[in-house]
Amino acid sequence: MTVRPTMKDVARQAGxxxxxxxxxxxxxxxxxxxTAARVHRAIRTxxxxxxxxxxxxxxxxxxxxxxxxxxxxxxxxxxxxxxSAVEDVARQQGSVVLIxxxxxxxxxxxxxxxxxTSRRIDGLILIPVAGSHRFLRNAVATGTRVVCADRSASxxxxxxxxxxxxxxxxxxxxxxxxxxxxxxxxxxxxxxxxTIEERYAGYLTALEAAGIPADPAIVRHxxxxxxxxxAAVAAMLAGPxxxxxxxxxxxxxxxxxxxxxxxxxxxxxxxxxxxAAQLDPPVTVIAQDPEAMGSTAAHLLFARxxxxxxxPRTVVLxxxxxxxxxxxxxxxxWDGAH
Amino acid sequence: MTVRPTMKDVARQAGxxxxxxxxxxxxxxxxxxxTAARVHRAIRTxxxxxxxxxxxxxxxxxxxxxxxxxxxxxxxxxxxxxxSAVEDVARQQGSVVLIxxxxxxxxxxxxxxxxxTSRRIDGLILIPVAGSHRFLRNAVATGTRVVCADRSASxxxxxxxxxxxxxxxxxxxxxxxxxxxxxxxxxxxxxxxxTIEERYAGYLTALEAAGIPADPAIVRHxxxxxxxxxAAVAAMLAGPxxxxxxxxxxxxxxxxxxxxxxxxxxxxxxxxxxxAAQLDPPVTVIAQDPEAMGSTAAHLLFARxxxxxxxPRTVVLxxxxxxxxxxxxxxxxWDGAH
DNA sequence: ACTCCTGTCGACATCGTTGTCAGCTTGGTA
DNA sequence: TACCAAGCTGACAACGATGTCGACAGGAGT
Numbered sequence: 218m219t220v221r222p223t224m225k226d227v228a229r230q231a232g233x234x235x236x237x238x239x240x241x242x243x244x245x246x247x248x249x250x251x252t253a254a255r256v257h258r259a260i261r262t263x264x265x266x267x268x269x270x271x272x273x274x275x276x277x278x279x280x281x282x283x284x285x286x287x288x289x290x291x292x293x294x295x296x297x298x299x300x301s302a303v304e305d306v307a308r309q310q311g312s313v314v315l316i317x318x319x320x321x322x323x324x325x326x327x328x329x330x331x332x333x334t335s336r337r338i339d340g341l342i343l344i345p346v347a348g349s350h351r352f353l354r355n356a357v358a359t360g361t362r363v364v365c366a367d368r369s370a371s372x373x374x375x376x377x378x379x380x381x382x383x384x385x386x387x388x389x390x391x392x393x394x395x396x397x398x399x400x401x402x403x404x405x406x407x408x409x410x411x412t413i414e415e416r417y418a419g420y421l422t423a424l425e426a427a428g429i430p431a432d433p434a435i436v437r438h439x440x441x442x443x444x445x446x447x448a449a450v451a452a453m454l455a456g457p458x459x460x461x462x463x464x465x466x467x468x469x470x471x472x473x474x475x476x477x478x479x480x481x482x483x484x485x486x487x488x489x490x491x492x493a494a495q496l497d498p499p500v501t502v503i504a505q506d507p508e509a510m511g512s513t514a515a516h517l518l519f520a521r522x523x524x525x526x527x528x529p530r531t532v533v534l535x536x537x538x539x540x541x542x543x544x545x546x547x548x549x550x551w552d553g554a555h
Numbered sequence: 556m557t558v559r560p561t562m563k564d565v566a567r568q569a570g571x572x573x574x575x576x577x578x579x580x581x582x583x584x585x586x587x588x589x590t591a592a593r594v595h596r597a598i599r600t601x602x603x604x605x606x607x608x609x610x611x612x613x614x615x616x617x618x619x620x621x622x623x624x625x626x627x628x629x630x631x632x633x634x635x636x637x638x639s640a641v642e643d644v645a646r647q648q649g650s651v652v653l654i655x656x657x658x659x660x661x662x663x664x665x666x667x668x669x670x671x672t673s674r675r676i677d678g679l680i681l682i683p684v685a686g687s688h689r690f691l692r693n694a695v696a697t698g699t700r701v702v703c704a705d706r707s708a709s710x711x712x713x714x715x716x717x718x719x720x721x722x723x724x725x726x727x728x729x730x731x732x733x734x735x736x737x738x739x740x741x742x743x744x745x746x747x748x749x750t751i752e753e754r755y756a757g758y759l760t761a762l763e764a765a766g767i768p769a770d771p772a773i774v775r776h777x778x779x780x781x782x783x784x785x786a787a788v789a790a791m792l793a794g795p796x797x798x799x800x801x802x803x804x805x806x807x808x809x810x811x812x813x814x815x816x817x818x819x820x821x822x823x824x825x826x827x828x829x830x831a832a833q834l835d836p837p838v839t840v841i842a843q844d845p846e847a848m849g850s851t852a853a854h855l856l857f858a859r860x861x862x863x864x865x866x867p868r869t870v871v872l873x874x875x876x877x878x879x880x881x882x883x884x885x886x887x888x889w890d891g892a893h
Numbered sequence: 894a895c896t897c898c899t900g901t902c903g904a905c906a907t908c909g910t911t912g913t914c915a916g917c918t919t920g921g922t923a
Numbered sequence: 924t925a926c927c928a929a930g931c932t933g934a935c936a937a938c939g940a941t942g943t944c945g946a947c948a949g950g951a952g953t
Contacts, residue, residue, distance in 0.1 A: 220616075221697040223909055234933045239911060247931060264693040269673040270611045270619070271909035274938050281608070283653075283674075291642060292846075294829075297635035304629060304656055308663075313670050315621075316654040318642055325646075332651050335607040336621075355602040359559040476833060491632075492830045495814060508630075561939055572903045577941055585901060609939035612908050 222263040231259035242267050273337065284518065285315040285333040287326065288344040295468065295488060295507045296344065299366060302511030303342050310519050312339065321407075323348045334361055340518045342511075345370040347409040362521035366514040368411040369531065376521065377531045378514045382412050385503045385536045386419025387426075389464055389485040392501075392544055394427045397551025398462035398483055402435035402453055404446055404474055405466030413438075416466050416487060435460045446473025454479070461548045468502075475500060475543075483546040485538075494541055501544025504537045560601040568597035580605050611675065622856065623653040623671040625664065626682040633806065633826060633845045634682065637704060640849030641680050648857050650677065659745075661686045672699055678856045680849075683708040685747040700859035704852040706749040707869065714859065715869045716852045720750050723841045723874045724757025725764075727802055727823045730839075730882055732765045735889025736800035736821060740773035740791055742784055742812055743804030751776075754804050754825060773798045784811025792817070799886045813838060813881075821884040823876075832879055839882025842875045 224235040224242070231238065233252060240248050241256040248256075259265070273281045286303050288296040300316060307314050315338060317329035326346050330353065333341060340362035343350075350370035357363055357373070369377040393401050403420045406413045417438075424431050435453055440446045446465070450473070453459060462483035465471035471486025475496065478484055486493075489504035513532055538544075562573040562580070569576065571590060578586050579594040586594075597603070611619045624641050626634040638654060645652050653676060655667035664684050668691065671679060678700035681688075688708035695701055695711070707715040731739050741758045744751045755776075762769050773791055778784045784803070788811070791797060800821035803809035809824025813834065816822055824831075827842035851870055876882075 219696055224911095225909080235909085236911075236933060237931090240932090243911090249931065252931080264696070266669070266673055266693070268612075268675065268909055270608055270675050271938090272911080273608045274606075274612050274908090274940090275910045275912085277938050290639060291629070292632075292636045292639035294630075294632055294635070297632070298630045300654070301628060301630035301656065304654065308655075308667075313667070313674070314654050316638070316642065316652050317646075318639065329646075329651070331604070335604050336651070337606065337608050355604070358557055358602070472830070490830075491828065492810070492834065496830065496833060497835055562941095563939080573939085574903060574941075575901090578902090581941090587901065590901080606939055609908090610941080612910090612938090613940045613942085615908050 221268070222265045223268070224265075226263055227256065227259045227265045230263060231255045280312075280339045280522065281337045282312045283315060283336065283338050284312050284340045284342065284515075284522075285317065285330075285338045286342040287317045287319055287329055287333070289321055289346070290318050291316060294490065295505070298507035299344075299511035299514075302508040303515045306512050306515035306519065319344075319346050321346050321410075327352055330356065339522045340364070342366055342514050342518060343370065343375075344368065345411075347407075347411070362518055364514045364518040364521070366510055371411075374529045376514075376517045376529050378510050378517065378534060379412075379531065380505050380510075380534050380536050382415035383419035383422070385487070385538075386416040386464065387423040388538055389487075389503055389544070390420055390423030390427070392538060392540075393462045393464070393483055393485060393548070394423075394429070396462075396483065396545055396547055398548030399427075399429050399550055400432075400435065400458065400460045400548075401429070401462045401464060402437075402450070402460035403464050403466070404437050404440060404449055404470050406438075406440055406470060408438045413466050420464055434458075440466075440470050440473070443469055443473030443476065446470040447477035450474045451477045454482070462546075471500065471502070481546065483544055483548060485544040489539065496543075498543045498546065499541035501541045502539050504539050506534060509534055559606070560603045561606070562603075564601055565594065565597045565603045568601060569593045618650075618677045618860065619675045620650045621653060621674065621676050622650050622678045622680065622853075622860075623655065623668075623676045624680040625655045625657055625667055625671070627659055627684070628656050629654060632828065633843070636845035637682075637849035637852075640846040641853045644850050644853035644857065657682075657684050659684050659748075665690055668694065677860050678702070680704055680852050680856060681708065681713075682706065683749075685745075685749070700856055702852045702856040702859070704848055709749075712867045714852075714855045714867050716848050716855065716872060717750075717869065718843050718848075718872050718874050720753035721757035721760070723825070723876075724754040724802065725761040726876055727825075727841055727882070728758055728761030728765070730876060730878075731800045731802070731821055731823060731886070732761075732767070734800075734821065734883055734885055736886030737765075737767050737888055738770075738773065738796065738798045738886075739767070739800045739802060740775075740788070740798035741802050741804070742775050742778060742787055742808050744776075744778055744808060746776045751804050758802055772796070778804075778808050778811070781807055781811030781814065784808040785815035788812045789815045792820070800884075809838065809840070819884065821882055821886060823882040827877065834881075836881045836884070837879035839879045840877050842877050844872060847872055 224238045227238045228235045241253050284307055304314050319326035323346050334356045343365050344367045349372040351372040353373050363375045365375050365377040408414055437449045465474050465486035468488030468490045485501045487503045489502045493500040562576045565576045566573045576594055579591050622645055642652050657664035661684050672694045681703050682705050687710040689710040691711050701713045703713050703715040746752055775787045803812050803824035806826030806828045823839045825841045827840045831838040
């Protein structure tokens with residue numbers, strides 16, 4: 218294993234100064250073609266590659282062409298699509314992407330953010346976990362741009378790209394009510410996640426608007442995995458006065474519910490998922506567009522990096538209620554109007 | 556937006572030398588508690604954070620605590636799980652992860668590798684695209700460790716973590732034959748992808764072993780998207796002498812085939828996918844374990860980074876044939892033995 | 894009183910690259 | 924011939940951190 222050659226090595230080999238090598242490597246004008254050719258030959262001979270660590274240090278105030286993305290879990294399909302879109306935009310912009318998973322752990326989130334900023338990232342796409350993000354103020358103050366995706370951060374004013382969770386939940390409940398349901402269960406992930414809280418709030422207000430009293434017996438929070446959700450819905454159905462319809466707060470919960478739900482019970486789930494259309498009955502979902510979210514967030518980020526200093530913006534992306542069947546199963550109050 | 560404070564700033568604030576600040580920041584012994592306290596106070600006051608770019612430059616030959624992972628596409632669930640496992644291991648090792656998608660494009664692959672190595676990554680987890688990877692020799696020679704996952708790289712000897720694709724395809728075909736099929740179609744992704752080629756080879760040898768002649772009319776390559784696969788299988792079924800069973804080379808193709816396949820035709824697909832068990836009929840798959848693959852590759856990589864200089868190893872992970880129903884649909888030659 | 898040691902701290906040089914500026918050559922013009 | 928402009932190249936310093944080594948103080952031992 219040889220040591221990595223430096224510009225000095227190339228310079229010696231080509232019989233020029235390191236500065237000239239630098240100029241050639243960076244395609245700066247004002248180098249004689251012959252000189253450049255000698256340098257290129259030396260570069261090939263030695264297998265030289267510019268050291269961007271040194272470069273970034275020297276070019277202070279310049280960009281490192283590195284952005285970070287910090288999300289719950291790369292393995293989550295929603296997050297993965299989002300990350301993929303971010304990476305695409307970053308590449309177009311000539312930047313590389315540092316990725317990290319917070320796994321819903323604020324401590325881990327801080328650690329990863331710190332590891333990122335100590336490497337001088339130009340910007341960060343953040344899917345914040347619950348809790349305050351005031352600790353990011355320092356980073357923001359010293360030039361790290363931050364754009365939140367999916368949820369916004371508390372204690373920090375940043376750009377954000379989100380969907381109207383409350384309105385979407387509202388629409389889902391209205392949809393179920395219109396199909397004759399009045400006993401509608403809610404099964405959800407942890408309530409301290411901002412988006413989940415908003416969805417639950419939408420559930421409650423929609424019930425109220427429909428004149429249906431909320432019943433804690435058919436509400437469950439804190440479901441992290443599909444099996445948990447399956448067990449929860451099974452318990453509910455076994456209880457007295459079971460629900461005739463279910464709203465699932467996100468895709469994981471929706472999957473779990475689906476597996477345990479008898480055919481006659483209606484289901485609307487947040488988040489589209491692969492094969493949702495091929496199940497029987499096909500699952501009605503509130504679909505988000507993670508790629509649009511990722512690329513929007515990334516474009517916002519790079520606009521900031523390139524100097525956009527306008528006040529922080531929140532972009533609200535639309536959701537689609539995709540009626541596939543499971544959400545249109547008629548309930549006991551169905552009036553045949555649909 | 557303030558400028559980022561440096562050790563010099565902290566030193567001035569605390570009335571010590573930068574060297575002492577360095578010692579405090581890096582928790583080196585030999586600093587009086589009182590002095591350390593003053594430094595800590597100054598750090599908090601100024602919001603100082605160590606600049607790892609400068610640190611990495613100075614500590615030449617030391618690690619940058621950064622590894623790269625380069626895969627086809629982050630949005631692919633298989634790759635996403637793999638990446639997630641890699642990130643977990645990296646975090647345990649105190650490293651951050653640079654991620655990049657090659658999108659099956661050798662040019663893009665080279666560009667991303669170059670962007671990574673110019674940042675002095677300690678190591679790279681690579682899911683190689685088709686074509687030669689001799690261009691990595693330079694990087695390997697100057698200290699970047701490379702571990703391939705899912706497929707091995709040609710023109711370069713590295714550690715690799717793979718599955719026995721040929722044997723697995725063999726087993727799948729034997730399974731179908733045992734259930735009375737002799738007219739078995741193959742639908743596959745691009746043949747120049749190493750794993751796909753191996754699976755196809757396994758298909759052919761298994762047919763031969765069973766004394767079944769291969770028929771190009773029921774073989775299709777180059778299917779990139781689910782709809783392509785659906786169209787291909789539909790065309791096959793509409794032709795003369797349609798297949799009674801299908802082998803799909805990977806999850807994407809399997810999904811497409813499933814959507815277009817009538818109930819009576821058997822299907823075995825490579826790659827497990829979410830909900831495969833909840834379809835009707837449930838899909839029989841050859842399941843791999845992407846997390847095991849990712850974490851094995853990552854552990855290999857860090858062993859190399861920490862000095863393991865033994866000859867390159869190839870780890871072959873097992874696959875599981877998960878019989879769920881679609882692969883056990885009896886064919887015309889079924890003898891009732893199963 | 895002298896040496897020797899231990900513990901604490903700072904000065905200096907250096908990592909690889911690049912911004913700045915000065916020096917050199919060449920050719921053209923008065 | 925003298926002079927200047929333009930084009931090409933190199934010397935030097937600096938980015939922020941840290942490895943090395945030396946300075947200095949205070950205490951122990953003779």
